[in-house]
Amino acid sequence: MSGAATAGPSRATPWWLSGPALVLFLLLLVVPLLLTAVLSFNVYDPVTGPKSGEFTLEHYRLVFTDEYYYGIFWRTFWVSAVVALICVVIGTIEAYVLSRMSNPWRSILLLVVLAPLLVSVVVRAFGWSMLLGPEGLVNGLLKLLGARPVKILYTETAIVIALVHVMLPFMVIPVWTSLQKLDAGVENAALSLSATPFTTLRRIVLPQVMPGILSGSLIVFGLSASSFAIPGLLGGRRLKMVATVVYDEYLHELNWPLGAAVALTLLMANLLVMLSYNRLVEGRYKKSLG
Template structure:
């Protein structure tokens, strides 16, 4: 019964990854193209060139900020919706998760239309009102990429926290309130420890998706502000240096996998402590 799923995994995931990894150890010549043989040239170039270090540092810096912002916005939002009564709970949950039904490209272009230079709707309105003397820089900035990615990733955090909130016993909060605990104490001493596994799980999802995101950084960041995903894309399709692009992609995959595995171990320990 498991054999079809295993074959699908091998054919769709493992074989392409293995081919990409093998490609990263081949040479590329400007006039000869991909040269057969084993070589560490691409990996040594990535390790020794500060340009690649800057790209990966920017990728994980943006991903870290987006993850933090998604936690600060998504966790309280999920708790507030959880405490709502019907039918408002269902309505606001649909509104929160509704952006997942829209293409990420459409959502990112919406942000570009709102803040894109002097012709952006928000910038133009604020400048016409005399509130701003010059437009807020959004396009081709790290801040713009972070804002657009946060909008894309918050629903994933809400879903993760929402799943854990369904397991909470409301009687615990009521008991704490009856014993004189303040709302702040209830949130920090009762709710937060039980919700933390959901926050950590959501943070893992958001970080992994942000670090590997392509559409949003490509549209908002453009060619001036590259991250690892757009760098690999350029190496594959613009310079046609497939081995170097494969090395960048594999290194990004290894880095994300290492971070996710480490954080997942932390989440599992937290789950064991809370729900033991």
């Protein structure tokens, strides 16, 4: 048998096979990010617009020194962290209950969990605005109970409630997937050795589902920090988050370089927070296993 017939695939074969995906990745993600980065350094003239041949650091100086942007970034990450924390608590419990159910109830509950993903985020935001408005269902129930109406719409509370509703499936699915890999015999063994159910959950179940909790919380935090529809519709014009500021700079002020600078700053800050959180949780997870 000849050497050519017995030779394995060349080293270039994986690159040729992954070539279409890499080209698509470059065209749809890397190139737009590079163009946005270049745009963020362009000089902006209120009369003529961005000047492609002139560059400046003024937009980044404004973002990093203006207290107005400090407040908006702080609100964005604070709301995102609260949403992620609530989704971790509710989503982990819901996924645990889901994993312990038998068919057909498991399939029915899983469909209920995924059902919000079938509806547009804008539609869900309008639905929550009707529920939380001054004449909405929540205040209507409070009036029936003899309580005073409360202002929920156009507050951070309204944004958190709606974001939890939208992001909860992204928390349930990773945790539920991790629970599918959990051997029920390990739990039964711990219980047979006189461990309490709480100790079994804390020492056996929780460490093994921590990767699902980590990935789910990162997804929820990242999507919440970059969310636009819900903060725009439920936060109003005064209660802004970073995505709504980018929208205003692009379409209202027509200051595209400043909008690009704010968007890239959000991306970098988001990556920094998520990577730091990932290292912290993974470190504690490995330490608990060791």
